[in-house]
Amino acid sequence: MSESGQRVMQAIESRRRRQRGAALAAVGIAMGAFIALTVVGVDLGRLAFTATEVQTIADVGATAGAQALATNFATGGSLNPVAQAQTAAAQNRVDGSTASLAAGDVQVGNYNFATNAFAAGGLPSNAVRVNAQATVTNIVAGALGDALTTVQKTATAAFGGITSGAPVLPLAVGECHFQAFQGSGSCSDLPSLTQAPSPSDNTCWTSLGPNPASASQVSGYLPTTCCQGGNCGGGQPAPSVTVGSVINLVNGQMDSVLKIIKDCFDDGIREFLVPVVTCNNCTHAMTVTGFATIRVDSVRATGNPKGIWLTSFCKADAFEGGLGGTSFGTVSMALVR
Numbered sequence: 001m002s003e004s005g006q007r008v009m010q011a012i013e014s015r016r017r018r019q020r021g022a023a024l025a026a027v028g029i030a031m032g033a034f035i036a037l038t039v040v041g042v043d044l045g046r047l048a049f050t051a052t053e054v055q056t057i058a059d060v061g062a063t064a065g066a067q068a069l070a071t072n073f074a075t076g077g078s079l080n081p082v083a084q085a086q087t088a089a090a091q092n093r094v095d096g097s098t099a100s101l102a103a104g105d106v107q108v109g110n111y112n113f114a115t116n117a118f119a120a121g122g123l124p125s126n127a128v129r130v131n132a133q134a135t136v137t138n139i140v141a142g143a144l145g146d147a148l149t150t151v152q153k154t155a156t157a158a159f160g161g162i163t164s165g166a167p168v169l170p171l172a173v174g175e176c177h178f179q180a181f182q183g184s185g186s187c188s189d190l191p192s193l194t195q196a197p198s199p200s201d202n203t204c205w206t207s208l209g210p211n212p213a214s215a216s217q218v219s220g221y222l223p224t225t226c227c228q229g230g231n232c233g234g235g236q237p238a239p240s241v242t243v244g245s246v247i248n249l250v251n252g253q254m255d256s257v258l259k260i261i262k263d264c265f266d267d268g269i270r271e272f273l274v275p276v277v278t279c280n281n282c283t284h285a286m287t288v289t290g291f292a293t294i295r296v297d298s299v300r301a302t303g304n305p306k307g308i309w310l311t312s313f314c315k316a317d318a319f320e321g322g323l324g325g326t327s328f329g330t331v332s333m334a335l336v337r
Contacts, residue, residue: 050136051151053094058132058155059335061101064088065108065128066157070316070333073126073159076187081128082106094134105131111158111336113324118156118337124185127158127336156337159316161327165291166238167208169261169272170218171308172249174202174279175289178312178328187314190329192297195307197251197282204249204282205257206275209239213250219257226264228301231256233264241275243288243325251282258301261308270296276328292328 065081072079082103089101107129110122118129133152173196180189196203207213208221222233241247264270273293277286293315300306314329323334 050095050134051153053092053099054132054134054151055153055155057089057092057094057099057101058130058153059157060092061085061089061106061130061132062128062155062157063333063335065106065130066126066159066333069108069125069128070159070331073331074187074314074316081108081125085128085130089130089132095136099132099134101130101132105133107131111156111160113158113160113336116337118158126160127156129154129156129337154337155335157333157335158323159331159333160323161290161325162330162332163322163325164240164242165273165275166240167273167275167291168221168223168238169274169294169296170206170208170213170221171196171272171294172204172206172247172275172277172286172288173292173294173312175276175326175328176202176279178276178292181329185327187329190292190312190314192309192311194309195305196310197307201251201281201283202279204251204277204286205254206250207248208241208275209245209247210285211248213248215254215256218250218254219260222257222260223264223269225267226260226269228259228263229256231260233260241288243290245275245288246285247275247277247288248285249277249282253306255301255306258299258306258308261296262299262301265296265299272296273330276326290326290328291330293330 065085068079068081068084071077085106086101089099092099107120108125109118109120109127110124111118111127118127131154133150136149136151177191193203197205205213205218207217211217220234220236221238224233224235226233273291275288276290276292277288280286292312294310294312296308296310298309312329316331323332
């Protein structure tokens with residue numbers, strides 16, 4: 001090979017070595033970037049997973065605290081909502097360790113459903129807010145001087161009057177009976193009624209909807225197991241009724257309906273959810289303003305007077321209707337924020 005040919009070959013080989021070196025450098029840079037991105041991804045993934053865990057702690061803590069308040073309301077108990085929130089949180093784990101809530105992380109107060117606002121320490125106490133947090137040790141950020149990241153999440157749970165339900169007993173109660181309860185908020189001030197439907201037209205039979213209220217329509221929602229004198233409940237699914245629904249009303253003894261309810265009572269079926277309506281009269285449709293839970297104490301289907309003797313009482317977490325309606329003693333609880 002001539003001298004000029006050798007020089008050409010040497011130049012080509014030198015260029016190849018430079019290219020191989022550049023390729024190796026590029027591969028090294030790419031690998032470094034890949035490893036860095038992987039570690040960053042681990043950091044971010046861990047933070048995201050921890051954030052989910054922390055939110056769960058906030059949720060379960062707030063729920064347990066509000067549940068304690070609702071139980072106290074319904075039973076007159078004295079559960080400590082802060083302690084209940086802490087106990088519920090401790091049954092979970094965050095970043096591999098047992099979760100915990102400091103007493104200062106749990107606030108008891110009032111939640112206003114109309115404004116969606118929580119006031120710590122506000123009365124009446126119907127809500128619990130939990131501020132949960134966890135500190136995570138970083139890998140990449142730690143090497144850059146930011147060793148720790150604090151993850152914080154908040155949840156608020158509250159109890160209040162329900163806005164919907166599926167009553168089985170087709171009886172509507174006038175809200176004027178609940179004036180004492182509305183003034184005090186005390187379950188002991190819920191009414192007991194000596195005769196329903198009432199001659200004053202403050203309790204009425206109802207079709208639970210726009211259909212005319214009649215004996216056949218009213219009895220159709222009662223259980224089929226309740227029978228007397230050849231008359232039985234129809235077992236029809238009770239329609240969902242909401243606050244603001246317009247339901248038709250009717251008064252009267254309705255002996256056949258009272259006999260069926262008397263049989264229900266004798267069979268031990270004595271607790272019912274009923275709609276509450278504005279007090280007026282039973283000759284036309286009225287608007288539902290809330291719901292109450294009643295216990296039937298006795299039924300008189302013969303003689304004079306006839307009717308249902310009942311007691312209203314507080315009940316919490318019995319139904320799944322939306323929150324925010326006026327409380328007539330029947331409440332539910334849910335996360336609200």
